Amino acid sequence: MTTALPKWFTPLRLLGIFCLTNLVVYLDRGLIASNGVNGTPRTEADPDGSGIQGEFDLTYFEDGLLPALFMVGLLISSPIFAETVKHYSAFRLLGIGMAVWSAAVVACGIAPTFGLLLTARAFVGVGEASFVALAAPFIDDFAPAAQKARWFAAFYLCIPVGFALGYIVGGAVTAVASWRWAFVGEGLAMVPFILFALMAQPLQLRGSKPAGAAHHRHHHRTASGWQHWRALLKEFGGDVAIVFRQRVWLSVCGAYTAYVAVLGVYAYWGPQAGAALFFPRHEGDTGPRSSTADLTFGGVTVLTGVVGSIAGGLALDKMGSTLRNANLLCALSNLVGFVFLLLAFTTSRSFAAFMGLFAVGQLIIFLLQAPVAAIGMWCVPPELRPLGASLMTVSIHLLGDVPSPPLVGLLQQRLAAGKSPEDAAQQWRISLSVVSLLLLVSGGLFLLGAWLSVPGTDWRGKAPANEEQGSDAGDGVGGEEGLVGAGVGEGGPDVRPLLLEEGGAGRQRSSDEPLIGSEK
Numbered sequence: 001m002t003t004a005l006p007k008w009f010t011p012l013r014l015l016g017i018f019c020l021t022n023l024v025v026y027l028d029r030g031l032i033a034s035n036g037v038n039g040t041p042r043t044e045a046d047p048d049g050s051g052i053q054g055e056f057d058l059t060y061f062e063d064g065l066l067p068a069l070f071m072v073g074l075l076i077s078s079p080i081f082a083e084t085v086k087h088y089s090a091f092r093l094l095g096i097g098m099a100v101w102s103a104a105v106v107a108c109g110i111a112p113t114f115g116l117l118l119t120a121r122a123f124v125g126v127g128e129a130s131f132v133a134l135a136a137p138f139i140d141d142f143a144p145a146a147q148k149a150r151w152f153a154a155f156y157l158c159i160p161v162g163f164a165l166g167y168i169v170g171g172a173v174t175a176v177a178s179w180r181w182a183f184v185g186e187g188l189a190m191v192p193f194i195l196f197a198l199m200a201q202p203l204q205l206r207g208s209k210p211a212g213a214a215h216h217r218h219h220h221r222t223a224s225g226w227q228h229w230r231a232l233l234k235e236f237g238g239d240v241a242i243v244f245r246q247r248v249w250l251s252v253c254g255a256y257t258a259y260v261a262v263l264g265v266y267a268y269w270g271p272q273a274g275a276a277l278f279f280p281r282h283e284g285d286t287g288p289r290s291s292t293a294d295l296t297f298g299g300v301t302v303l304t305g306v307v308g309s310i311a312g313g314l315a316l317d318k319m320g321s322t323l324r325n326a327n328l329l330c331a332l333s334n335l336v337g338f339v340f341l342l343l344a345f346t347t348s349r350s351f352a353a354f355m356g357l358f359a360v361g362q363l364i365i366f367l368l369q370a371p372v373a374a375i376g377m378w379c380v381p382p383e384l385r386p387l388g389a390s391l392m393t394v395s396i397h398l399l400g401d402v403p404s405p406p407l408v409g410l411l412q413q414r415l416a417a418g419k420s421p422e423d424a425a426q427q428w429r430i431s432l433s434v435v436s437l438l439l440l441v442s443g444g445l446f447l448l449g450a451w452l453s454v455p456g457t458d459w460r461g462k463a464p465a466n467e468e469q470g471s472d473a474g475d476g477v478g479g480e481e482g483l484v485g486a487g488v489g490e491g492g493p494d495v496r497p498l499l500l501e502e503g504g505a506g507r508q509r510s511s512d513e514p515l516i517g518s519e520k
Contacts, residue, residue, distance in 0.1 A: 030166020
């Protein structure tokens with residue numbers, strides 16, 4: 001039975017709500033990385049330091065733990081939210097998750113010790129996990145079939161724009177008030193979305209339970225205690241195994257992990273590296289050196305993020321939205337962007353030259369934002385899109401931007417040890433160049449993904465497994481060119497083939513075979 005669409009719903013309104021929420025979510029990432037909020041460590045020239053580093057007297061490694069603990073919370077919670085959508089309304093889960101996020105960022109602003117600040121950052125990750133796992137599948141369900149890459153581009157351009165706004169807001173707030181007020185303000189900004197997601201008529205995600213529906217399968221209702229949890233864990237394990245059998249997903253997951261490791265370093269250490277290289281602090285200078293670096297990095301990231309993300313989405317729609325084309329576009333973006341970024345770190349002698357080359361390189365690598373999101377939605381069974389997205393999130397952070405900022409901070413600390421302040425600042429060129437080599441690894445894995453993208457690995461055109469449920473497919477928004485995927489209606493069937501070794505190219509089950517993790 002098809003769930004009625006809410007009265008408030010239009011596809012563009014949904015996209016707008018999600019884009020605004022995404023902006024605030026990623027504003028937090030830029031905020032804590034900004035020179036204004038993150039600040040500078042205590043030194044002989046500046047014994048008080050500034051921002052978080054100065055107040056808590058942090059080393060570079062300790063400072064790098066802030067994004068790491070955030071990601072720990074996110075990567076633990078993301079698969080939980082993804083699997084829970086099979087038993088509970090995805091729309092309501094968004095509201096619950098972002099309520100946790102809002103409370104946690106406010107806690108960051110009032111944390112009296114570094115330990116409590118780390119704990120609050122972990123819970124920020126827990127809350128954000130709901131949005132990371134569930135927002136993209138909603139967009140995939142309701143975007144026009146011929147414009148999906150452009151819609152993903154609009155959504156994912158909010159990542160660099162949000163980061164950049166965080167740099168700018170961090171610098172602006174700390175110019176007139178304590179860094180703590182920046183966190184309190186962003187927490188309050190999320191309240192309207194939380195109230196909307198918890199109180200408005202919910203939108204149904206394909207593969208998720210409607211709000212208020214019984215949220216356990218039949219054999220779960222007859223079980224209790226350990227048997228109940230054992231059944232849930234077995235179901236989760238079966239779903240994870242299916243995702244891991246998708247060879248395109250595995251290749252792209254590795255590629256995206258290497259890419260995000262680089263972006264994590266650029267986002268966290270980029271403004272500070274630029275300030276150290278081109279705006280050094282001199283003895284007796286206690287004023288902020290962050291304004292120019294923060295504002296420039298913020299402006300460049302906004303511009304390159306918007307142009308790159310939109311251009312990548314348009315390019316993929318123009319080339320033809322296939323898995324192979326999406327992988328090839330991502331590979332080209334990494335390999336060409338690497339050249340300009342390496343030139344920025346190794347050859348620039350002025351801030352203008354540095355930011356010019358860095359902007360070109362960043363623009364090129366941002367081309368892959370929409371294509372990689374599309375690959376993630378198309379290379380796994382439709383009902384496992386949230387789980388596929390969350391497992392990729394676990395990978396890109398656990399192996400990507402969780403370890404990369406503290407490790408690069410540690411590398412910079414060792415390279416700078418025993419050197420004069422001027423020579424120590426120059427070591428950022430080596431640190432940033434070393435981590436940028438991962439873009440070559442990412443490009444190679446995307447090329448492997450393109451080679452693996454044979455017929456049968458794209459799940460958008462899979463026929464419904466249950467023809468009786470499939471009768472609802474025509475009730476989706478927009479008819480044949482509708483907004484609910486490619487040939488599958490909202491609230492449509494559970495299309496879960498029994499996957500063999502070919503990762504999607506194997507036989508499909510017959511209509512009377514049991515379905516792994518079925519809700520029947």
